[in-house]
Amino acid sequence: xxxxxxxxxxxxxxxxxxxxxxxxxxxxxxxxxxxxxxxxxxxxxxxxxxxxxxxxxxxxxxxxxxxxxxxxxxxxx
Numbered sequence: 001x002x003x004x005x006x007x008x009x010x011x012x013x014x015x016x017x018x019x020x021x022x023x024x025x026x027x028x029x030x031x032x033x034x035x036x037x038x039x040x041x042x043x044x045x046x047x048x049x050x051x052x053x054x055x056x057x058x059x060x061x062x063x064x065x066x067x068x069x070x071x072x073x074x075x076x077x
């Protein structure tokens with residue numbers, strides 16, 4: 001994934017519907033994702049309570065990330 005496929009968004013976009021994994025830790029150490037109408041995926045840290053930065057990945061970059069997780073590329077990273 002190249003750096004040009006990741007953008008920083010404003011966290012005040014009220015059109016985003018944030019979701020957290022059902023596997024997330026009870027202590028809140030997780031990320032939240034929102035799927036944008038453009039096909040991009042927004043990601044933020046749930047501990048920031050909506051005040052931290054939001055990263056936006058292209059749909060292709062997000063797919064490559066998920067494929068990397070599924071194939072074990074992220075194990076031990």
